Amino acid sequence: MRIKQQKDIRHFLETEFPLDMAGEIFDRQSDLLDLMLTKVQDEDKSRYKTLARTILPRIALYEVLEDYTEAKDRLEIMRRYMIDTVASGKHASTARMEIVPGFFYIYRAVFLRIMKTTTLQESTQAKGRGYYDITITKCLWHDACVRFDCRELCPLFCDVDDVTYGALRKIGFSRTKTLGYGGDCCDFHFYRKT
Numbered sequence: 001m002r003i004k005q006q007k008d009i010r011h012f013l014e015t016e017f018p019l020d021m022a023g024e025i026f027d028r029q030s031d032l033l034d035l036m037l038t039k040v041q042d043e044d045k046s047r048y049k050t051l052a053r054t055i056l057p058r059i060a061l062y063e064v065l066e067d068y069t070e071a072k073d074r075l076e077i078m079r080r081y082m083i084d085t086v087a088s089g090k091h092a093s094t095a096r097m098e099i100v101p102g103f104f105y106i107y108r109a110v111f112l113r114i115m116k117t118t119t120l121q122e123s124t125q126a127k128g129r130g131y132y133d134i135t136i137t138k139c140l141w142h143d144a145c146v147r148f149d150c151r152e153l154c155p156l157f158c159d160v161d162d163v164t165y166g167a168l169r170k171i172g173f174s175r176t177k178t179l180g181y182g183g184d185c186c187d188f189h190f191y192r193k194t
Contacts, residue, residue: 005057006030012081017068025064033060036148046119047140055144055157058082062153075152082156087163098170104192107171108132111190130192135185142179154180161188169193 009029013022036056040048061081065074097103112125115134122138145154158180165173172191177183 003033003053003057005053006033008085009057009061009081012085016077016080021068025061025068028067029057029060029064032064033057036060044119050120050140051144055141056148058086058157059144059148059150059153062150063148075156078153078156079159082160083163087160090160090164091166091168094164095168098168104130104170108190132190134188134190136179136188137185139179139186145180156180158186165190 010022010026013026016022017025033056036059037052040051040056043051058078058081062074062078065077069077097107100106108127111134112127112132115121115123115125120140121136123134123136125135126133141157142154145151145157155178158178161173161175165171170193172193174189175187178186180186
C-alpha cells in the first residue's frame with residue numbers, strides 16, 4: 001500500500017535535519033511502520049486503512065525520533081509536523097470548500113452520516129437549527145496511542161482538529177474536553193456562523 005503521508009514525512013524531515021540524518025530517520029520510521037502494520041492486520045478494512053495512512057506513520061515517526069532528540073524536542077518536532085504540515089493542509093482544504101453554497105448544511109450531513117456508520121469511533125450525534133454535536137467516547141487515534149505506549153502524543157492528534165476547524169468563515173467549532181487530553185469523551189460542537 002502506498003502511503004501518501006510517507007512523502008510528507010520525508011519532506012518534513014528534510015527541512016528539520018541534515019539530509020543524511022533525515023534519510024536515516026525516514027528509513028527507520030518506514031521499517032517501524034511496516035512492523036506496526038503487522039500488529040494491526042486483523043483490524044477491519046476501514047480501521048486498518050486509517051491506521052496505515054494516518055495514525056501509525058506519525059506514531060512510528062515519534063518513536064524513532066526518540067533516538068535523535070531530547071523528549072521535549074521530540075514533542076516540539078512532532079507538533080511542527082502535525083500542526084504546520086498536517087493541520088494547516090486540512091484547514092486549507094476545508095476553507096476552500098466553504099465557497100460552496102449551503103456548505104454548512106452539506107458538511108453537517110456528510111459528517112453526521114460518516115459518524116453514524118464509522119468503526120473508527122464510538123459516538124452519539126445531535127443536530128438542531130444551525131448546529132451539530134458529536135460526543136466521542138471511544139476513538140481509534142486515542143486507542144492507537146495507548147496501544148503503542150505513546151499517550152503523550154495523543155493531544156497532538158486533538159490539536160489538529162482545533163486548527164482544521166478553527167477560523168473557518170462558515171463553521172464555528174468548540175470542545176471542552178478530549179480523550180487525548182484525559183477527558184471522558186471528545187465533545188465536538190459545530191455551529192453555523194452568520
